[in-house]
Amino acid sequence: MAKWKKTISLALIAVMAGLTACSSNGGGGNADPSASPSATNAGSGNEAPAELEKKSIRVVFNNGGRKFPDGMDENNNPYIDYIRENTNLDITLQLPPADGYQDALNVIMASGDLPDSIYTWDASWFESYVKQKALQPLNEALEQYGQDLLKNIPEDAWKTVTIDGNIYAIPSMNAVPGNELMYVRKDWLDHLGLQPPKTLEEYREVMRAFKEDDPDGDGQDDTYGFIMAENLARMAPFVGAFGIQKGMWTERDGQLVNASTLPEMKEALAFIAGLHKDGLIDPEWMLNKEANFSEKIASGQVGLFSAFWYDTRGPILTSKQNDPKAEWIPLEFPTGPQGKQGTTGYGYIAGYNVVPVTSKNPDAVVRMLNFMNGEGYKTLLLGFENEVWKTENGKIVTDFEKHNEHIYRQTLGESIRPYGAEEERARLDSLGVEFKLNDNIDRIAAVAIRDQYLGVPTPGMGKHQADLTKLETEYFTEIIVGKQPIEAFDEFVAEWKKKGGDTITEEVNAWYAENK
Structure with missing residues (x-):
């Protein structure tokens, strides 16, 4: 940054x-210091x-x-x-x-x-x-x-x-500082003789094993490798493995650019689309609202997901209550091809x-x-x-x-x-140290990727942002599920720029030139 x-x-x-102070005629903060006996120590702010x-x-x-x-x-x-x-x-x-x-x-x-x-x-x-x-x-x-x-x-x-x-x-x-980090069922890893994954390829192998190798030992084909949610939710750590986060402004060659339009986003989408193509993601992920997303975790259908930091008191806790053998542990954030890690960082x-x-x-x-x-x-x-x-x-x-x-x-x-x-x-x-809430937050803080545009919404954002977000969600979803090829990403970028993205980029960089 x-x-x-x-x-x-x-x-x-x-x-x-x-x-x-000499020219104000407004509120009490502008009053003549001599008018109050407390004025001599007013600067402390703690009188x-x-x-x-x-x-x-x-x-x-x-x-x-x-x-x-x-x-x-x-x-x-x-x-x-x-x-x-x-x-x-x-x-x-x-x-x-x-x-x-x-x-x-x-x-x-x-x-x-x-x-x-x-x-x-x-x-x-x-x-x-x-x-x-x-x-x-x-x-x-x-x-x-x-x-x-x-x-x-x-x-x-x-x-x-x-x-x-x-x-x-x-x-x-x-x-x-942010919301998402990776959690896995350690009892499933142990049952299959797997180590906690670190790289993207290791994550892919765990997903394959959780989908195909009966990690819960019930003899049924009833588990998913990974789960996501509607509107591209719950995938931030995988995008972060490419050093960016969806929709955020980041610096390139002295200018701010929107990360959703960068080649790294195309790489991230290609990786996630490959997971979908190989059947490693819950095929209904596009329809998963929060309630049924959590239910699939709690009911033992999935053992690997991008958790909110408080999910240890939510679906993970319910999973343990439903299955006393369930043991969930946090993972290192997936490391991408350039050694990068990351998750969505919140604005201040x-x-x-x-x-x-x-x-x-x-x-x-x-x-x-x-x-x-x-x-x-x-x-x-x-x-x-x-x-x-x-x-x-x-x-x-x-x-x-x-x-x-x-x-x-x-x-x-x-x-x-x-x-x-x-x-x-x-x-x-x-609220319970066993839920590791502070540990979860610390893990997120260590790799959180924050937006480098810190100004208020620009006029262009007010006019175009909602449509651009909808455009992005539609293109990215269709690419991931294979309805469009990965090459359609280039069409998205061209449309994004034409439909207001260039205007917003110009406004953002005018702010950046004054504040970097």
Whole structure:
């Protein structure tokens, strides 16, 4: 990955804050420092609540349809009270319905009564309102009150929400680096005298043996070598063996190109098409939705697949419950002909917290989010200590009944996640170390291939991306199942470029020229 220049360093934020302080006429973050006795140490971002001015703010979050215990609601529960008490803020939450949430945000923005902060997961929505000058920069408020935010959110994430030198959103981070890694039934390997595969050819041989050599010993021809899912899902590690991931932008000769159009993708499709031709993949893979995909694993029809990191608590666990002999282990990612490994890496950002230009309290919003992202995050993530969880022998032990009762707290925690927080690891271990959730995530992180375009969606993406994705899925599926020859990949590339791909590539590289 290219080394990115540091467009938004702490020093630069400090300079911008100094430049804007003299001319601002907006929110409390721009107030005359002499007006408050706490101003002398405002830069720490961690002042005791009593030192900070009492303010009232209204905040829009996405509740995801979570229920509150009887007698409670979004503004009457111990977790929102916890934030209020630790920030000296009077916070009112507004939770639009989970269904149609983004539409509700547009209604809010069109109203004459805007809140102080809004959470969205839609990068296009964020970009659109920046262009409409409907959101205000947060550089100064971050420097004064957001030191935990600046520390806990990586620079590439700040880069994504920075336009013309101004930070227009405080991002919430993805908790995991990616999703897929390979798992295999070791008891099947042992029964057939096979070693865990490493190279693509070794993987192919395991698939052949699992399909043809009766790995479960029941005398029936009832097992598959490998399984995939509809819309080309669950194949990322095999594409990663060629050093790329579908749909991602990657650097070639100083320019960003879409990996789906590269010769390496043609090689990956040829390999997977060969597996299908030889009958090594579940022939119904194009129709596999998540439920029947998981059922085939749980019922013992397949012993090798690209697992989500949490599948050890899902279909793999059910497989073990159905068959006590089932022993599943993670594998090394398949190594391709050039010695490469990889899987889909997620972008850093899961959501955006923005402040409408009408708000007079950007400083208060940053104070709230800084506490939620820093000192308060452990409680918002895990729940209250000695009520939802406790420490035994140095490990967090969760009371799952209380965890479920307090699940509404995650509306707050997910809205402003830090990156790589130790609390996240503790939480996953508390769900059962036997599921190896942190180990799975670490394996993914070691080879995750991330998109090298870090900007917001371009106009061309908004206009063409949906059609291009559909085009890609149709061509790639037909190539894999043999409906079209591998040479059809070249036709796909030509169509992709003509139908908007060239336009998007030009836009992406205009961004890249300014940010690499």
